[in-house]
Amino acid sequence: MSTIDEKYENLKDSIKSYGKLAIAFSGGVDSTFLLKVSKDVIGENVMAITAKSISFPEREHKESEDFCKDNGIEQIIVAVDQMSIPGFKNNPPDRCYLCKKVIFENIIATANSHGITAVAEGSNADDVTDYRPGMRAIEELKVNSPLKDAGLSKDEIRILSKRLGLPTWSKPSFACLATRFVYGEEITEEKIKMAGAAEELIFNLGFEQARCRVHGDMARIEVPEDDIEKLMASDVRRKIAGEIKKLGFSYVSMDMQGYRTGSMNEVLDLEEK
Structure with a gap:
């Protein structure tokens, strides 16, 4: 079984292989860690794309903007009207799939318009154990999940985030x-x-x-x-x-x-x- 340091090195190697990378950035524990490591590894070749919607509180949005400014990371805000997504308002069990698909289609289009073909998001190894229909959209759209691929759990991401001095290492989990x-x-x-x-x-x-x-x-x-x-x-x-x-x-x-x-x-x- 890989140690946390081995997983960390594998993550950095994976990020380096993309060359240029756009990250779906919410400002949460996982995406902040992924963005920070990507900035450290590929520098100016990483971009943060943040979807802004009614279900994303202004407090979270501001924290994402502050982090990007403090770390010299280009951030693009993509406005998404969730209420216009077919089926969203009816709130079926696969609501997250319907919403995530539209959001990531927008993020991918934005990344492509800036000459970036590789898009990544912050799912971790623990996310495979819960009911997460949004993961189906991520898989269908071929969005990369480097943290999950490296086998990093939430606890391990918090440990590594603390090592990197990230303010989010102890941040409570948040969901839409x-x-x-x-x-x-x-x-x-x-x-x-x-x-x-x-x-x-x-x-x-x-x-x-x-x-x-x-x-x-x-x-x-x-x-x-x-x-x-x-x-x-x-x-x-x-x-x-x-x-x-x-x-x-x-x-x-x-x-x-x-x-x-x-x-x-x-x-x-x-x-x-």
């Missing part, structure tokens, strides 16, 4: 706000903004990780198990419930299992997907 909706429920701009604002409220109260899952007019709040007691403190609980109701939700509940990735997938029979 469309993942907050129960499958089959219509996604609207209003409710996406409500979910995003609810999470921003919780972050501003000192929680590093949180999700606001949308079930009709009910907000189901997830925080890590270690933070549940903090969330349930009477003053915090009342403030969160009151402010989230002001956003337009009728009910506010807490998930007693705590935060976990892909909790909306728990209702799916993945054997059939």
Whole structure:
């Protein structure tokens, strides 16, 4: 089995082989690490392409811009109207596939217009174990996944990110706000903004990780198990419930299992997907 250092060297060799590379950059842990290593390996031959959409919070967008400016990396912003993607608003179980395909088609076209044929994204080795229909779009469009190919796990990427002094090494995982909706429920701009604002409220109260899952007019709040007691403190609980109701939700509940990735997938029979 390869060590973390061997995987790291394999990653750098892979990046070098592309010559020029465009990276789908969200500002998250994985894509930041991939972009930084690419900058170190191929210098000016790497470009960051960031898709901007309603489900991508402004806070995340600004962090991606700041990182590129601080590291002298060219970044191109591609605006994507998710609401116009056929099927997106209906929120079927393969919504992520429908959306990712359009986003990456735009990213590929942008890269090609700048003379770059190799496009990469930040999926890691752990992503193959979860239900991720978006991976099908990545495979169909032949987008490269260097971190996954190198066998790097999320934990290993965080370790290497810390070594490189990246501020994202301890950054909580983030996913597109469309993942907050129960499958089959219509996604609207209003409710996406409500979910995003609810999470921003919780972050501003000192929680590093949180999700606001949308079930009709009910907000189901997830925080890590270690933070549940903090969330349930009477003053915090009342403030969160009151402010989230002001956003337009009728009910506010807490998930007693705590935060976990892909909790909306728990209702799916993945054997059939």
